[in-house]
Amino acid sequence: MPKLSVIIPCYFNEENIPITVRELVANEARFPAEVAFEYVLVDDGSRDQTLRALLAARAQYPDRIRVVELVSNVGSYNAIVAGMAHATGDCMAVITADMQDPPELMVPMYAHWLNGFKLVIGNRQDREETGLAKTFAETFHWLMKHLALSNIPDGGFDFVFFDRQVADEVLKMHERNSNVFYLMMWLGYPYVNIPYVRRKRTVGKSRWTLQKKIKLFIDSLLSFSYFPIRAISVVGLLLGLAALLFGLYVIALKIFAPQGPTGWTTLMVVVLFVSAFQMIALGVIGEYVWRGLDASRSRPLYVVKQTHDATTGQ
Template sequence: MPKLSIIIPCYFNEANIPVTTEALLLNEARFPSEVTFEYVLVDDGSGDGTVAALRAFQERQPGKVRIVELAGNVGSYNAIVAGMAHATGDCNVIITADMQDPPELMVAMYQYWQQGIKLVIGNRQDRQEDAITKLLARVFHGLMRRFALRNIPRGGFDYVFFDRQIREQIVQLQERNSNVFYLMTWLGHAYVNIPYVRSRREIGRSRWTLSKKVKLFLDSFLSFSFFPIRAISAVGISLGVIALLYGCYLVLLRLSGVQEPAGWTMLMVVLLFVSAFQMMALGIIGEYVWRSLDAARNRPLYVVKEVREPSNS
């Protein structure tokens, strides 16, 4: 009897929990009768009544709900790793608590898993969101495909169905400042991509702020690409060649007796440009160095405050 672990990170989702869990319970009827279900709900340091809503759901569904309450907010991706560490299913699925992803897609994902596919990706072909959000998402995933991971699907994804083996491999990695979904594709397992349209959020407001989106981009890009470092080297070499050629030009002018151009304005522009490039290069290198330092500290990705195990009563 295969067990499916449904992993849901929760952050300020008090109003979403009753609706989401009811939809997931109704979705169970679409699966074959031999499938059993386990819900792993991770509270990522919410400041509202999310934990109370999770406990109410656990009381209504004894024996199949595990609540992992984290001591503080560590970000949705670290919360997902915490959920994976406490999941026990033969197969797993990650879905958000805001009901923007269709639960019924899990059935097709499960069918692919039965065929031996270890990773099934629900790919956002389109999204019912504002134009700016769509544009930022398109640019983000386009850069990732072009300069980091060429094997990821277009449009982005955070709705995945995967085998226990992948779950164990991700938990074992314990990688910091990264993207848990891109890590799954980085492992190299063949995957199936199922496109869908992501719905608009109907309940509550998103806590996915611009600063969090920028951090996600930096974490994802720097974790899987050395392009920024190589770009610095390429620009540095180009500037060096230009400086060498200009130096040769000035030497030729001096040898020929021609007065060199004054060029005070040009000199200042070049100086400011090179200085700005150096500061930018130091910032990029600093991002890599900081990530190395953070990994060397070996601090835990999350701290568990309490785990409420399923009750058999």
């Protein structure tokens, strides 16, 4: 009997939990009768009543809900990794706690898994969201597709269905400051892409701030692309060529027009421009060096405070 583990990272989702659990349990009726379900809800250090809502849901469905309580907020991707480590299913799905992704999409995902695909992606063909959030998301995924991972679908994704083997491979990597969904793509398994329209959030307030989005973009780009380093090399080469040409111009000017203009303004512009480029280059290289240092320290991605499930009875 196949077992499906649904992993839901939760952060300030106290209003969403009752709705999310109700919809997920109702969605079970769409699956074949032989499928067993497990819901791994990870409290990512929420400081509201999210944990209380999760424990109430576990009390309602003690046979299928497992709550993983983290000590502090480590980010949704690390929370997903924690959920994967505690999931026991033959296959797994990751879905958000705000129900912007349709749970019924897991039914065709499961069918593709039965047909042998170890990775099935719910691809955001469009969004009901508008404004800056939609523009940022579309720009982010366009840049990642063209600068890092060319095999990712257009529009981006964070609704995935995958085999136990994929989860084990991701857990073995212990990747830091990365994107867990892009790690699944990087593994290279053939996948099926199912397009859908992402719903607009109707309950609660998103904690996915602009600062977190920018950090995710930097982490994803540096983890999967050599473009920043290559760009520094190319710009440095062009600046070196420009410096050579300017040097020849200055020498010729000194020889053929010794009384000509000294070029103070031009020289200052060049010095300031090159200095600015050097500082940017050092910043980019510093990002890579810091990530190397962070990985070498081997600190855990997350710390589990307590698990609440039927097995332990806690």
